[in-house]
Amino acid sequence: MKSLSERDQKHLWHPLTQHKLHPKMLGLVKAKGAVLYDEQGREYIDGISSWYTCMYGHCNDAIIAKVYAQMQQLDQVVFSGFTHEPAIALSEALISLLPSNQEKLFFSDNGSTSTEIGIKMALQYHHNKGKKRSVLLAFEDGFHGDTFGAMSVSSLSVYNGPFEDYFIDVKRIPVPTDDNIGRLLHELENTIDLDAIAGFIYEPLVQGAAAMKMHKAEHLEKILKVIKSHGVLAIADEVMTGFGKTGRHFASDYMEVKPDIICMSKALTAGMLPMAVTSCTQEVYDAFYSDDIAKGLFHGHTYTANPLACAAALAGIELLKSDDIQKNIAQIIQWHQEFDAEIKDHPKVASTRQIGIIYALDLNIVMERYGNVRDKLFKHFMDSGVFLRPLGNTIYILAPYITTREQMQKIYNSIKEVLNSF
Numbered sequence: 001m002k003s004l005s006e007r008d009q010k011h012l013w014h015p016l017t018q019h020k021l022h023p024k025m026l027g028l029v030k031a032k033g034a035v036l037y038d039e040q041g042r043e044y045i046d047g048i049s050s051w052y053t054c055m056y057g058h059c060n061d062a063i064i065a066k067v068y069a070q071m072q073q074l075d076q077v078v079f080s081g082f083t084h085e086p087a088i089a090l091s092e093a094l095i096s097l098l099p100s101n102q103e104k105l106f107f108s109d110n111g112s113t114s115t116e117i118g119i120k121m122a123l124q125y126h127h128n129k130g131k132k133r134s135v136l137l138a139f140e141d142g143f144h145g146d147t148f149g150a151m152s153v154s155s156l157s158v159y160n161g162p163f164e165d166y167f168i169d170v171k172r173i174p175v176p177t178d179d180n181i182g183r184l185l186h187e188l189e190n191t192i193d194l195d196a197i198a199g200f201i202y203e204p205l206v207q208g209a210a211a212m213k214m215h216k217a218e219h220l221e222k223i224l225k226v227i228k229s230h231g232v233l234a235i236a237d238e239v240m241t242g243f244g245k246t247g248r249h250f251a252s253d254y255m256e257v258k259p260d261i262i263c264m265s266k267a268l269t270a271g272m273l274p275m276a277v278t279s280c281t282q283e284v285y286d287a288f289y290s291d292d293i294a295k296g297l298f299h300g301h302t303y304t305a306n307p308l309a310c311a312a313a314l315a316g317i318e319l320l321k322s323d324d325i326q327k328n329i330a331q332i333i334q335w336h337q338e339f340d341a342e343i344k345d346h347p348k349v350a351s352t353r354q355i356g357i358i359y360a361l362d363l364n365i366v367m368e369r370y371g372n373v374r375d376k377l378f379k380h381f382m383d384s385g386v387f388l389r390p391l392g393n394t395i396y397i398l399a400p401y402i403t404t405r406e407q408m409q410k411i412y413n414s415i416k417e418v419l420n421s422f
């Protein structure tokens with residue numbers, strides 16, 4: 001029998017992959033808790049929760065039970081004209097978890113569609129009010145997904161070259177720092193025509209794809225105040241930050257000023273099934289509520305509010321709110337702080353940062369070689385039984401909430417080996 005790794009190469013085209021340079025995929029056969037198992041029987045601790053999804057652990061029994069029960073009751077139905085218990089129960093659970101101004105939920109399938117919908121809501125909100133606002137505002141280093149609207153508001157990437165001519169109109173501002181915040185606010189008030197801007201889309205506090213780059217809530221809050229005073233809708237992309245990772249349910253919970261629209265996916269369904277939600281305020285919803293049919297939001301995906309995905313999301317929220325998971329989160333935050341104290345002054349460490357269970361460190365290495373170093377780092381981690389995906393010269397940990405002390409120690413040790421041997 002050929003291995004998965006060999007059979008894969010015949011018909012499959014993988015995401016974010018140049019197959020000529022990287023022809024070989026690792027065949028995985030099983031996942032349980034914080035551990036992935038490959039076809040050779042080797043184990044890897046999932047140090048990035050499979051792209052920030054399976055926060056309560058892979059193949060979680062409580063989630064499986066709820067999805068299995070739902071599977072036997074109602075699997076998939078049209079969500080236009082029909083409704084069902086899992087979607088309603090999820091709406092009640094999610095609205096009580098979200099910042100208090102959120103009132104309505106719109107379902108879709110993935111993070112990119114959730115931001116795409118957020119963007120469309122913002123553009124049509126103004127259109128329905130008879131105003132033309134056709135520009136979006138975004139952070140320079142943001143990432144919001146791979147569909148056209150989402151790509152347009154993401155930071156310019158060399159990989160997006162073939163599409164740039166077709167992007168929607170976006171004005172970019174730098175991420176706030178202690179140094180630039182004064183200038184940034186001045187620029188927002190004086191050199192950007194905020195009255196032409198429909199919405200400001202941002203990853204609150206942590207920019208995942210930008211290598212876990214972090215900014216302060218107090219700075220972001222000042223930006224939100226300015227844009228909102230000009231009628232610009234605040235669209236928080238919490239696809240990565242949502243559901244407890246920052247130490248609060250949502251990163252937006254660190255601020256008094258609330259977003260008008262929130263995009264969620266990834267950990268929403270606990271890594272069991274794909275689904276996304278875009279939530280909004282009553283005020284946004286009301287701009288679409290009309291006797292005029294054309295003022296509705298004519299956007300819909302076939303699998304909208306899939307009952308199985310709703311059941312997984314409900315089970316995930318129940319776990320998130322449990323004392324056990326909240327204790328685990330507090331515990332991991334403390335472990336990371338202890339690890340940070342141990343390594344932050346190491347000569348190979350340029351800087352470190354942490355919010356909640358997200359921990360990142362920048363290596364003090366020569367940048368021109370980093371393509372190479374990144375591959376070497378990845379191989380080192382995998383060889384030591386740890387799945388981490390360094391971004392440039394940044395190593396970050398975003399392990400599931402159920403990661404044990406021993407498993408986390410293995411991740412820390414593997415990073416320490418890098419510091420002492422690279």
Ligand SMILES: *Cc1c(COP(=O)(O)O)cnc(C)c1O
Nearest residue numbers: 110111112143144145208239240
């Ligand atoms: C992953 C991600 C997306 C895109 O989600 P997909 O499910 O991959 O389409 C959008 N925004 C943020 C902040 C993300 O981390």
